[in-house]
Amino acid sequence: MKRFTIAIALSAFLSSPAIADEDMSARVMKYRSAIKSLVMSLKSELKTALRAGGAVNALSVCHTKAESISSKVSKQVGFSVKRTSLKPRNSNNAPDDWERAVLEQFEQRKAQGENPKRLEFVEVVENNGQRQVRYMKAIPTRGVCLRCHGSEIAPKVMNKLQELYPNDKATGFKVGDLRGAFSITETLSK
Template structure:
């Protein structure tokens, strides 16, 4: 509640603040949507040609490449993170962990995970950065690789590619993780 009062005061006192914030949110949403749609298309194609084990290979190789390409094109960092990571390179930083925990609390209170997002400007090491996160709800298709009961071939592929995997045991509608965007200011 206090944060929104401060944002309102800043928007009233600083010319261009609200417009800049709105444009950053829009750019972050667009980047997250582009990442989601591109990755989803790659995963669906992989599922059709080789099933879940093929999709895991796509996540392992193409998802990081997609994130790098969108980050390069947009001029900011985009990725995925979760409280239960598959790839340790995607582990949440302290800010992302706090947002993910807030998303979980809001979901438990009845919020639809598909609507959960958060943004704010933070300062770290003397540098201001606009940060944005958009929740990723678990869909039926996700259960092939993230569910409670996995095919033995899927389990073997996960063990080979992600020996520290924590990203299983999900149900439809669970909060799988979030897209995360950082725009340096």
């Protein structure tokens, strides 16, 4: 299967025999905009929750709403949009084999000096006899994320995290680290 690495050269995927070049570019635009919708929904939910009751309250909101927000956006756009990470907080967000390989590729590309904000990858894969376009975009850690994903988390927040996510792996991040990635799967009709 041919691999395309958008961040290195947009033209890299233009030689795809599986999908015409202009079609693939249009898809990638569509995926980026679906991710923007998800980011906006998550952000507004997080802001409201933080304002209403600080980080401890916001945790409960994320806990109950993050997955349903992803499902809602996925329904709206007609393909699956979710978040994943090599160090997930919610084990439902653990990567599958394809996602893990891409997350590792992002870590390598970042180590080689690529801008984490621009890390993307798209590939056409065969899954149980179905053709799928799979796309990922990296999520860098920002300052505001450290309250719940950093290495100096307030004890109250830490207690709540341990209660909600006994297998939490998503702490100890620094600004600029890759917190994870958005992951899109679109099944192509034959």
